[in-house]
Amino acid sequence: MALLAEKPLSYALRENARVISALVVRSAVTRFGESRLGFIWILIEPAAYVGIFLLIHTQLKAHVPFGDNALLFILAGVFGFRMTRGISRKTERAIISNQPMLTYPLVRPLDTLVATFLLETTIWLIICSLFMVGLAISLDRDVIVYPGEFAEGMAAILYFAFSFAAFNATMSALVPRYDTFLSMLSMPLMLLSGVFFMPAEMPPGFQAVLWWNPFLHCVEWFRTSTYLDYHALLSKSYLLGLSTALLTAALVLERLFRRKIID
Numbered sequence: 001m002a003l004l005a006e007k008p009l010s011y012a013l014r015e016n017a018r019v020i021s022a023l024v025v026r027s028a029v030t031r032f033g034e035s036r037l038g039f040i041w042i043l044i045e046p047a048a049y050v051g052i053f054l055l056i057h058t059q060l061k062a063h064v065p066f067g068d069n070a071l072l073f074i075l076a077g078v079f080g081f082r083m084t085r086g087i088s089r090k091t092e093r094a095i096i097s098n099q100p101m102l103t104y105p106l107v108r109p110l111d112t113l114v115a116t117f118l119l120e121t122t123i124w125l126i127i128c129s130l131f132m133v134g135l136a137i138s139l140d141r142d143v144i145v146y147p148g149e150f151a152e153g154m155a156a157i158l159y160f161a162f163s164f165a166a167f168n169a170t171m172s173a174l175v176p177r178y179d180t181f182l183s184m185l186s187m188p189l190m191l192l193s194g195v196f197f198m199p200a201e202m203p204p205g206f207q208a209v210l211w212w213n214p215f216l217h218c219v220e221w222f223r224t225s226t227y228l229d230y231h232a233l234l235s236k237s238y239l240l241g242l243s244t245a246l247l248t249a250a251l252v253l254e255r256l257f258r259r260k261i262i263d
Helices: 002-032 037-060 070-091 099-103 109-139 147-174 178-191 204-210 214-224 236-256 258-262
Strands: none
Touching: 002 109, 037 109, 070 109, 070 147, 070 178, 070 214, 099 109, 099 258, 109 147, 109 236, 109 258, 147 178, 147 214, 147 236, 147 258, 214 236, 236 258
């Protein structure tokens, strides 16, 4: 009886894996097509952020917010934010982008989210590796001083990115103009995430406001792995707790309103 019970489950898992694999391929073709310019642009975007900051930093002859290298500080901030928001932004549009695929019985809204998330995560991990290795070579030193902390931070960032995207994707399918509201928040979220400054050096009242921004904790967690003595405004429990709450809400809403989301 146990074997009979296991067979349908294993079959369902294999079928689900095939569906997600097919959606990953479809997302990759949609993302890049036959052109390599899409991947090149993804490389240019974080480089542009870093270049603009360094140009302003040089012109103003400003001091480095922390440490002895402005490039390392801003690169850690850019990837802490842009990787999180980049993955979540593409993933939260997965349901809308794959709407025709939802007419097939085997494809569920959650499958489109997982497929897009896997593709975007792979892309951003490759880009992050290229930049961090390149910086380590140029500085002739290790830029990831706490590998364990870096691995934990990356896992937390990816968990939050997927949870945030799942919640936003579900809400966008149910609430008109929700996606427009999200787009308006992108710039304020970046400016308040500590990408260009050290949050722990801000006045206590401002820190209290910044603390509620989950992207700030992504940036700070990323930076703690790149400095030996970085004083972070970081709450790991808040970021993980919020991620769990968002994911739970997304799964409940998706199950309750699946038919409406598909239609």
